[in-house]
Amino acid sequence: MSWSLGSENFSGSDSTSAFRQSFGNAKPIVEPSREIDRYANLLDVYRSQSHTGTGPVLVHLHGGGFRVGKKSREARPLFNRLARRGWVCVSADYRLRTRYSDQLEDVKKVLAWVREHGPEYGADPSAVVVAGSSAGGHLASMAALTTNDPSLLGVVSLYGYYGPAGRQRASPMAFDGEGAPAFFVAHPERDTLVVVEDARRFVASLRKGSTNPVVYAELPGAQHGFDFFYSIRFEAVIDGIEAFADSIRARRRS
Secondary structure (H helix, E strand, C coil): CEEEECCEEEEECCCEEEECEECCCCCCECCCCCCCCCCCCEEEEEEECCCCCCEEEEEEECCCCCCCCCCCCCCHHHHHHHHHCCCEEEEECCCCCCCHHHHHHHHHHHHHHHHHHHHHHCEEEEEEEEEEECHHHHHHHHHHHCCCCCCEEEEEEECCCCCCECCCCECHHHCCCCCCCEEEEEEECCCCCCCHHHHHHHHHHHHCCCCCCEEEEEECCCCCCCCCCCCHHHHHHHHHHHHHHHHHHHHHHC
16 A cells, blocks of 8 residues: 655555655655656665554665665565564665665665664664665675674675675675674575575675674575565565574673
């Protein structure tokens, strides 16, 4: 179900509501960003209509090979589950068909937006998990590995790409895990777009130097894009993500 009110755009379902804002300058504005791609810097916020307190935040970045894709395309069952549990979920766009450094900058602007404006939507900006699917997993991993943000609890990467990107050939595999937050990596065994061996190597690289948990789930018989729709398989992955998130939040509190 969707509707519009003035120049603000909303969409919602039974237990969540989504609010679209521009974060081009890490400040909410009603008008779309006046960039070449006027829809590049938008985000949706999913939160429970009945939750009155503050909750942790999941920031999700879509896939699409850094060239196509849009917010709220993947992982919606994950957003709905966590929102029912009191989380605030943010699904964000980023600039496409541009320099990788620009895309990574956009991701960090999303995180800055959450820190500055998350409390307006019931979010706890001191407890953030950044997630992504495919190319979004690359951006989520790089954002976590190239910033020293104490609010970042962990990373969730679903069938992520971990190879070189951009002119500088930026790659999460270039990091040995030292200082990395907790990671949850799920990858399909039969992925024909990003081979499973890459995910295995990335996890092994993280485990060399990380003092935080590095969880790896390999999905037998699964293929790229398993989070586009609800399935029993994705439900099991969501169970794992929820347990992972509960665990790292408990570690932070202890």
